[in-house]
Amino acid sequence: MLCKNVILLFLCITIAVTPLLIHTKASFTGTDDQAVDAVKEIKADYVPWMRPLWTPPSSEVASLIFALQAAAGMGFIGYYIGYKRAMRQKTFKDSTSEHANKHD
């Protein structure tokens, strides 16, 4: 399982990194921003009728919040896997010691 997952993860990283190597001069902005431009092209007089209630003051603050979001998620996933792994080892240990006791 570990070996398979490492290969899959490596593939994933390759997919993410390749564009950076191909487009050395691209801006890599978000698709949302491009959609805004497309709307302006189609309907130049469109005025957004609502603004976000709060916008992160800088891209640093935005990346902080993104990092927190990912960290919270990963924290739980790590906890889950660790918990499950320990539980499995425990049941395995219990069953082998029971087995040993029977032999005594």
Add this chain to the structure above:
Amino acid sequence: MMKLETILDLMKRLKLFITTAFLIYFMLIPLPAFAMHVMEGFLPIGWCVLWYAVSLPFIVYGLRAIKKIVSDKPSLKMLLGLSGAFIFVLSALKIPSVTGSCSHPTGVGLGAILFGPTAMTVMGSIVLVFQALLLAHGGITTLGANVLSMAIAGPFVAYATYRLCRSINLPQWMGVFLAATLGDLCTYTVTAIEMALAFPATDGGFTVSAVKFLSIFAVTQVPLAVCEGLLTVIVFNVLSTYSVEELQELSLFSNKGCN
């Protein structure tokens, strides 16, 4: 002295006004919802209302589904949390794509396979609200549209794909991969269609617009969708080693390993 009283009175009124405004605001949006990213204010109000109306029944149904899971099978609570956490992680990963721009995966495929699509409508909605309020990513007015694309269309396509793959006896890992990949792609296709419906080109109408928005959202998304498929298979591999009992309880696991 008189003046001070007037100011105090005014402030009181202002406070009342703000409180009422907030109350109305939150009552209009009684349920958390998630947006696969039509920007705030970028849908005319009619479309906002329509997509809210379409999405709401799914959220209500999803809340019921989650309630049922939690009460019937409490042992699955942790796994439900995991599928939510997976959405949190994946939707925070902005990955560069071959088109020279960035986008992020959705992560709803995993949960849709495990718990069915409507449970993921709720989970997805929570992440959408989080990103709309704290990251100005997506929006509250466009929440209905975003829930429809990311938290309804995506999970349903993922779920249907997985079921189909299993019924024609494809290996489990392939079913998981295709489900997550197609679910992700579908999310962005729906977003593009929503934008095109709201902004048909003056010359050529809906089709021209649809092609334009699809080229922005969906094409960028292809490599990311593959990434999401791979990541979902990774997590599924881990689950099929450590969470055999849960997967059996969800009848996703008949005899042995997923690969």
